[in-house]
Amino acid sequence: MNFAIVVRSGPLASEGSRSALRFARAVLNSGHSLERVFFHGEGTYNASSLTVGPQDEDDLTAAWAELGRQHDLDLVICVASALKRGVLDDSEAERYEKAGGGNMRPEFVISGLGQLADAALRVDRLVTFGG
Amino acid sequence: MNFAIVVRSGPLASEGSRSALRFARAVLNSGHSLERVFFHGEGTYNASSLTVGPQDEDDLTAAWAELGRQHDLDLVICVASALKRGVLDDSEAERYEKAGGGNMRPEFVISGLGQLADAALRVDRLVTFGG
Amino acid sequence: MTHLLFHLRKPPHGSSAGEEAVEAILATSVFEPTLTVLFEGDGVLQLLARQQAGALGVRDVAANWTALPVYEVEDLRVHEPSLRQRGLSPADLILDVTLIDDAQMTALIAQVDQILAF
Amino acid sequence: MTHLLFHLRKPPHGSSAGEEAVEAILATSVFEPTLTVLFEGDGVLQLLARQQAGALGVRDVAANWTALPVYEVEDLRVHEPSLRQRGLSPADLILDVTLIDDAQMTALIAQVDQILAF
Amino acid sequence: MATLHLISKSPSASDALAACLRVLAEDDAILLIEDGVYAALAGTATSQTLAGIASALAADIEARGIQERLEAGIDRVDDHGFVDLCTRCDRVMSWF
């Protein structure tokens, strides 16, 4: 079965991102397909490359990136949400003249809400976390 | 009278940061003193220099920075909260080997929770926004 | 045809959920699915008339919603018990909506393919 | 001497409020103020015994609270009606606390200089 | 020794207001801010309890379009009134 996940909370504000990550692992381990993880609103904070995690907790931004690498996942952050929150890839950083480049982990891509709509229309199950 | 403000929400997650900003302006306009604004937990996101605000809304990170400049305010972000969320000044960015430098606006300073304790013990009124 | 339900249960201003929902609905409407927007709980407050957003220096969220019919998103349903619980009536709302009760909401949920929660 | 009240009304795990409160309390204790920690509403759930944080791969929040007496933060009060409302009793908690009722909470609030809310 | 209680959440999104009312002292004041102002909607379960006790922040009322739907006895306070309330009370307690 095809799944898509929507993440609507940051890595620390509520438990939504952590639940979504565990659910994503369980979907993959169950032999299902995970078509896309769409990070919307506060969820875009999960893509930050500047987080410094304490050693006794896992850093969710790093954990998402790691899962994305292992399974070649489509991790999409919503451009409208991300710009307002200061999560930028290098090309957005250049466009808005932010010296020093972007702060998005390379395992994520920044794109529009069409990616959410496309997922909602294609997959068998859409599951939203962290409102 | 001496005030201190604690901000516990980011610029977009809840209305706390916006309320705190309006309250800060009212404190200053009323002739009171604003000793410190302490950004704790999610509140540390307010210091991001990478936010790109839509034109028809004010960008709260820019608005805090502007108010800080005008009134020489002590805008402190909690180091423990900020590191986990990927809000770093240049020296923290260097320490944790993040290329491209930090992403904290220069009107803010990054410091420890002693600054919250110190404010709580010194001021006449401590007001917390955005839990 | 795929039937999508957008479910709003957050009030305006207190969070960015309302704006994010409007943007997502408009982006989705381009694909021309069957599309229903459901306002329930505090979500009914999104549609209150006379919201003066200038007071907070923010965008007028209620006005955002008026863009929906322009983009032919016209199946807007409001959970009437939520409205009544808040001392409000349909005359207080900025858009023409279909009022639904609990049983009709139950039937609506059972009928859609996916639900997007805000 | 300045009397500070730390007021917890968020449960553990669902947000970082509990950790932030513990850190703030310990940082404040260095200044040796009069310091009271009040657990009320869902905040009483912070102190539940047998929390197995490993299940979520997170720090053990309940264990964080046990550091308080070590740093001589010993005035811990739990709003008993909040505990009862959740089907819990003092025996379920990880620390020795003082139970207070509504009237005692009212009196506590009136007696402190500043309140830090989590 | 009065306390100013700040309520910033809707009654649907937090038990903060109910919890505050349990422990309110006689000379305390409540100020509804942000989504907390929805508790002042006339004809609702909470609003009648608040008449004469609570006030509500003007900017938040107007932004939400409830300026003509307030329960009688709940005063409007502007941002400077908010600061004044803080100075007239002895401490400020925020409930989330």
Add this chain to the structure above:
Amino acid sequence: MATLHLISKSPSASDALAACLRVLAEDDAILLIEDGVYAALAGTATSQTLAGIASALAADIEARGIQERLEAGIDRVDDHGFVDLCTRCDRVMSWF
């Protein structure tokens, strides 16, 4: 055409569970996750309503130390059981 309802907030922090129960269809399922699992605490106002209807996510129960305080009739489900529930139902509805 059953729906899986996800409840992720404590009953003190959201009316989500109460709202969900109003519109629950006969063959629907409820899964309590995150702070939503506190609704399963035995002897509380909500928990008895949930017996036989709701299950709760094991990791969230254990993290919160309520594994021995669950209302009878509320099953524990692990992460794979969560995925199975999604496949057995026709859609997933998240309530915040």
